[in-house]
Amino acid sequence: MRTDRRTAVTIVAVLLASAAPTVAQASPAATSGTAPSACRPANHTAEITEAPAGSGHHHYRVTLTAPRGYDACELAGSPTGVRFSDRGTQTGVTAGRYGDQHTTVTFGPGHPVHFDVQVPDDARQISADEASFTLQAPDGQIPGTSFAEGRLKVAAGTLIGPVMHGA
Incomplete structure (x- = not known):
């Protein structure tokens, strides 16, 4: 009987210990401060x-x-310094920003x-x-340049919306 009880206690302890890190990783408030920041490019x-x-x-x-x-x-807020390129060549189109620049996510x-890229229909669009x-960040720029890939058309008057929750 003692062997079965020890075995059961050990199994429960292992299960609880293995579940704890998963819960901590899923919580946005549970950051360790020891891993690199996701905001870095x-x-x-x-x-x-x-x-x-x-x-x-x-x-x-x-x-x-x-x-x-x-x-x-x-x-x-909205990302800044937005530039667009096609097959490695700059399009020459830069973007302004719109919307609430103070909400933190x-x-x-x-x-x-x-974030949204808003391109006017009535302008000459470039691939x-x-x-x-x-x-x-709430207190200023995050050092470095991020890159996003995907097909789009841009034009003079393109605006960038603020960063928002969700995919």
């Missing part, structure tokens, strides 16, 4: 996809995701974020397959 990926058109505008969504192993971080593993940009 080398620590996330970004993809451009077409989004539903608006009145007088084409829209594209740039979704940022971070793999496990990185700490969550805070982003705010949490970004990290399991917590993707996105692009990459966007480069600098992310913003």
Whole structure:
């Protein structure tokens, strides 16, 4: 009987110990501070996809995701220094920003974020397959340049919306 009880206690302890790290990783508030930040350009990926058109505008969504192993971080406002290129050649189109530049969102593993690229319909549009940009934290720029890949068309008057929760 003693052997069975010890075995049962050991199994329960192993199960509880193995479940604890999974719960901690899933929580956005449970960052260890020892892993690199998901906000650094080398620590996330970004993809451009077409989004539903608006009145007088084409829209594209740039979704940022971070793999496990990185700490969550805070982003705010629209990315700055946005440039577009097609097959490695700059298009010459730069973008302004629109929307609330002060709302903070949490970004990290399991917590993707996105921002909108709004392109006017009435302007001469140029094909692009990459966007480069600098992310913003609540207290300033995050060092380095991030890159997103995907087909889109841009034009003079293109605007970038603020970073928002979700993919």
